[in-house]
Amino acid sequence: MRATTNAGRLVRQVLAGEVWPALADRHGYRVGPDGQPFLLPGMGGVTLGVHCADPATGYASDHLEPGASIRHRDAAANMALQFLTCVGNQVRVAGGPAAGAAGHVIGQHAYVLADFPEPAAANLTAGDPVTVLAVGQGLALPDHPRITVKNCDPGLLAMMPGGTRPDGRLEVHVAARVPAEAIGAGAGMVSEYANTDLMGAYQGLGEDLSLGLEGLRIGDIVALDDADHRYGRGYRPGYLTIGVISTGQCMLFGHGPGPSTLASGPSEAFWLVDDPDANLASWLHPQPEAAAAAGRESR
Amino acid sequence: MTGLRLVAVNLLGVAEHPRLGDSPYRVDRDGRCYVPAGDGGIVLGLRLGDSAFGLAADHAAPGACLVHPDPASRHALASYACIGNQARVRTGQAAGARGVVLGQRGEEGRVIVGLAQDDLARVRPGDEVAVRACGQGLRPPGLAPEVTVLNLDPDLLGLLPVGPGGEDGAAVTVGVRMTVPSRLAGNGIGRPAVAWDLDLQLPPPGPGGDGDLLLGDLVAVTDIDARYNMGYRRGWVTVGVVGHGASPLPGHGPGITPILTGPAGTLRPRPDGAGHVGLTEAMVQLQ
Numbered sequence: 001m002r003a004t005t006n007a008g009r010l011v012r013q014v015l016a017g018e019v020w021p022a023l024a025d026r027h028g029y030r031v032g033p034d035g036q037p038f039l040l041p042g043m044g045g046v047t048l049g050v051h052c053a054d055p056a057t058g059y060a061s062d063h064l065e066p067g068a069s070i071r072h073r074d075a076a077a078n079m080a081l082q083f084l085t086c087v088g089n090q091v092r093v094a095g096g097p098a099a100g101a102a103g104h105v106i107g108q109h110a111y112v113l114a115d116f117p118e119p120a121a122a123n124l125t126a127g128d129p130v131t132v133l134a135v136g137q138g139l140a141l142p143d144h145p146r147i148t149v150k151n152c153d154p155g156l157l158a159m160m161p162g163g164t165r166p167d168g169r170l171e172v173h174v175a176a177r178v179p180a181e182a183i184g185a186g187a188g189m190v191s192e193y194a195n196t197d198l199m200g201a202y203q204g205l206g207e208d209l210s211l212g213l214e215g216l217r218i219g220d221i222v223a224l225d226d227a228d229h230r231y232g233r234g235y236r237p238g239y240l241t242i243g244v245i246s247t248g249q250c251m252l253f254g255h256g257p258g259p260s261t262l263a264s265g266p267s268e269a270f271w272l273v274d275d276p277d278a279n280l281a282s283w284l285h286p287q288p289e290a291a292a293a294a295g296r297e298s299r
Numbered sequence: 300m301t302g303l304r305l306v307a308v309n310l311l312g313v314a315e316h317p318r319l320g321d322s323p324y325r326v327d328r329d330g331r332c333y334v335p336a337g338d339g340g341i342v343l344g345l346r347l348g349d350s351a352f353g354l355a356a357d358h359a360a361p362g363a364c365l366v367h368p369d370p371a372s373r374h375a376l377a378s379y380a381c382i383g384n385q386a387r388v389r390t391g392q393a394a395g396a397r398g399v400v401l402g403q404r405g406e407e408g409r410v411i412v413g414l415a416q417d418d419l420a421r422v423r424p425g426d427e428v429a430v431r432a433c434g435q436g437l438r439p440p441g442l443a444p445e446v447t448v449l450n451l452d453p454d455l456l457g458l459l460p461v462g463p464g465g466e467d468g469a470a471v472t473v474g475v476r477m478t479v480p481s482r483l484a485g486n487g488i489g490r491p492a493v494a495w496d497l498d499l500q501l502p503p504p505g506p507g508g509d510g511d512l513l514l515g516d517l518v519a520v521t522d523i524d525a526r527y528n529m530g531y532r533r534g535w536v537t538v539g540v541v542g543h544g545a546s547p548l549p550g551h552g553p554g555i556t557p558i559l560t561g562p563a564g565t566l567r568p569r570p571d572g573a574g575h576v577g578l579t580e581a582m583v584q585l586q
Contacts (some may be wrong), residue, residue, distance in 0.1 A: 031491075031527045180482035181522065181531055185489025188498060188550025197489055199531040208533045226482065231326045234549025235483060235500040254489025254530030 002163045003141045003170060007154035012135040015081050016094070017070040020044055020111055021126035030062065033202060033209055033253040038062065040251055044069045044111070046124045051115055052106060052219030053281035056248035056257040057203040063255065064248035066218050067103065067121055069111035070130055083192045085112045086136030087244055087260055088156030088284060094131045098123035104284045105132065106219060107246020107260035108151065110194045115219075115280075137192070144170045147265035148230040150192055159283035160221070165271055172242055172263070173275035175220035180235060182211045183227065184254045191229040195246055195258035202256065203249070216257050219280035220245045223272055229264035240267040244280060305453060307433035310376050312365025312386070312410055315340050316424035325357070327547035333357075337544075339364045339409060341422055347401065347413065347515035347580050351544040351553035352503045358551070360543040361401060361514050362413040363422050365430065370407065377408030378494040381434030382540055382556060383452030383583060386412045391426035393418050399583040400430060401515070402542020402556040403450065405487055405495025411542050413585050435493060439463065446471050446561035447526045449493055458582045460517065460571070461559070473538050473559060475568045476516040476575040481523050481531055485550040492525035496542055496554035503545070515578035516541045518555050519568030525560040536566045540578050 022044030029037040041047070042061035050059070050066040070091075072078040089105040091114040101120035107113045112132065116124065136153045143164050149157070162171035184197035200211020216222070222243055228236035229243075243259025250256045317340040324332040337345075337356030341363045345354065349361065365386075367373040386398035396418035402411040412428060413419075422428075437448045439456055442463045448456065460474030479499055487497035499518065504511035512518065517538055524532035525539075539555025546552055559566060580586045 033524070033527075033530065033532070035527050181480075183482070183488070184530060187484075187488055188486030188548060199488075208535075209531070211531065228328065228549060231328060231330045232549035234328050234551075235485065236328070236549075252489065253524070253528035255528075 002158065004143050004164070005154055005157065006140045006142065010135050010138055010154060012133055013084060015084060015132040015134045017072045017081050017112060017130050017132060019046060019068045019124060019126050019128045019130065020071040030252055032251045033205055038251045042249065045126050046121055048118065048121055050218060050248065051118070051281070052284070053279050054218050056216040056218050056245050057201050057214055059249040061249045062251045063109070065109055065111060065113050066106065066248065067113060067115040068124055068130065070114060071111055081112060081132065082108060082110070084134040084137055085132050086134065086151045086153045087262060088153030089135060090133045092131045093120070093124060094129040096124070096128040098128065106280055107244055108194055109247050109258065113246050141170065143168070144265070144269060146269045147263055149263045151260055152262045156283065161275070162273065169269060169271040171271045171273060172223070173221065173273045173278040174223045174242070175276055175278040176213070176216055176222045177272070178213065178222050178224045179211060180226040182213060183224070183235070184256055186258065187233050189233055191233050191261040195260045196224070196233055196243065197250065197255040197258045199254060199256050213257070216245050217279060218245055218248055221278040222259050224259065227264070229261040238267055239264065240270050303436070305433055305436055307431050308379060310379060310430045310432050311367065312376055312412070312428045312430055313367060314422050314424050314426045314428060315364040315366045315409065325548065328549040333547055340424060341419065343416065343420060345514070345544070346416070347578060347585070349514050350504070351512045351514055351541055354544060356544060357546045357548070358404070358543050358554070360404070360411040362398065362411055362419060363428070364404065364409040365412055365428055366407070366409055373408045374494060376410055376430065377403050379432040379435055380410040380430050381432065381450050381452045382558065382578065383455030384430055384432055384434065386428050386430045388418070388422060389427040389429050391421070391423050393421035393426065396421070398428065399585060401578070402540060403494065403496055404543060404554065405490050408494055413583070415585060443469070443471050443561070443565045445565040446559055448559060449525070450556050451558045459578065460576065470565050470567045471559070471561070472567045472569050473517060473519065474571045474575060475519045475538060476512060476571065476577065478519040478521060478568050478570055480521055484520055484523055485552060487554065488529050490529060491527065492529050492557045492560070495529070496556050497523070497529055497539060498546070498551045498554045500550065500552045512541055512553050513577070514541050514544065516575060517577040521563070525557040529557070534563050536561060536563045536568060538566070538568060
């Protein structure tokens with residue numbers, strides 16, 4: 001049974017941002033797990049060729065942010081954009097050669113991250129204005145009062161499989177489960193901003209660094225063991241956090257593919273179903289043929 | 300860098316004033332609002348040997364936190380200052396007073412300096428404090444080369460409960476209050492170990508004081524490699540000195556400044572339990 005929500009009482013707010021450039025400093029290099037210096041792209045700008053359902057790791061990249069990385073120029077307005085934007089929100093390009101193209105928010109990473117179809121992304125670059133239809137903060141599940149939902153568009157929740165089970169638990173389909181040892185940078189930060197880097201997914205960098213997470217894909221719904229993200233990001237035995245992998249490959253030590261938080265509560269309030277199709281691509285980013293068919297129907 | 304001599308540099312720190320945003324409140328791990336007293340600045344009455352859980356405070360440190368108005372200079376201050384380095388107040392009512400670096404805090408960077416309580420009470424935010432920074436790059440002869448030393452004044456190593464092991468490959472043993480699994484490591488993971496501390500998400504001590512942690516204690520964290528950035532590496536150990544107290548924030552807690560990191564076979568923590576003696580005021584002549 002679909003979980004009952006308060007979606008009808010949420011407001012939708014029009015927010016503005018722009019595609020933010022990749023940033024570097026004059027020293028260039030950062031440091032890998034064994035002190036390896038590296039200089040690799042991935043953060044900021046528009047990262048092409050990686051979309052939901054693609055592998056999160058295996059790229060010569062650091063903090064890979066699929067699609068467009070978005071901020072607002074004004075510091076306070078930027079925090080509003082980062083805090084209020086939710087996974088699944090629609091993003092529309094408001095100017096430049098890609099004007100009119102529509103995409104979806106896939107997560108937060110101190111940027112709002114938006115995945116666009118590759119042809120649109122190819123015409124998008126730093127400085128292009130985008131409009132975000134923000135809705136989702138305040139979303140609640142009255143039948144699951146111990147579970148806090150955040151950063152989640154109610155439309156996305158409605159498309160995700162699972163819901164309220166006869167035993168009262170919330171069924172959630174997940175593509176992977178993550179042990180507490182994997183929690184890296186992002187611990188201690190608020191859970192409406194940026195994401196939680198997962199260690200143990202450094203493909204090709206040594207067995208002693210692996211926690212078996214090299215198979216993660218962008219857009220995967222994951223469960224974080226012993227993580228309480230109701231009021232920030234912390235370790236709490238017996239709690240569970242559901243997230244969506246919004247960033248990929250990292251070389252920087254203590255960092256890695258990162259889930260943006262969607263829900264958190266006591267483990268016993270959830271019922272997890274292992275499901276390799278639990279990925280944003282299953283619901284938000286239909287294959288081009290399906291999208292075209294949907295377009296014909298709407299005309 | 301074996302065989303190379305260390306250099307000392309005089310750095311300028313400024314005693315910090317605490318900073319808050321428009322709202323006085325932060326949200327604790329249970330969703331309650333609180334006002335974060337003691338988070339940076341000058342904290343009186345908290346000393347090495349006191350419990351890290353003893354105050355209704357947030358990240359309280361035993362002494363004065365030093366910062367610098369220029370962000371790059373501030374990062375340099377936090378990166379180069381090492382535990383045991385000498386400090387001297389240069390301006391204000393406490394001018395001339397002697398202090399000692401006891402630890403560091405991350406994010407924008409802070410250096411924690413302990414002073415005698417009489418001197419500390421006369422320090423005012425904005426007062427200048429000189430730090431004679433020395434220690435990064437230390438490669439003590441006789442210490443197993445697999446073990447990396449960081450954030451430690453060269454004169455302090457011999458006073459801490461560290462058995463160097465010798466050059467015959469013997470393991471380095473370190474007396475610690477407790478050994479903590481890596482899953483309790485919070486804020487500080489993924490950050491440079493020369494400039495940040497690592498917060499430990501430890502529960503408060505039990506009724507009989509079980510599990511208590513004192514400021515200055517040495518603590519080992521398993522499966523954390525702190526040679527560069529801090530992160531998970533199976534079979535590795537990092538030992539640090541507790542530099543500040545607990546925090547109500549999720550993902551935060553008492554913070555250690557890393558001083559030793561190496562493979563578990565070569566760096567061996569020895570839990571001393573209640574008998575543990577870590578960094579003390581006597582050791583750094585703060586009494």
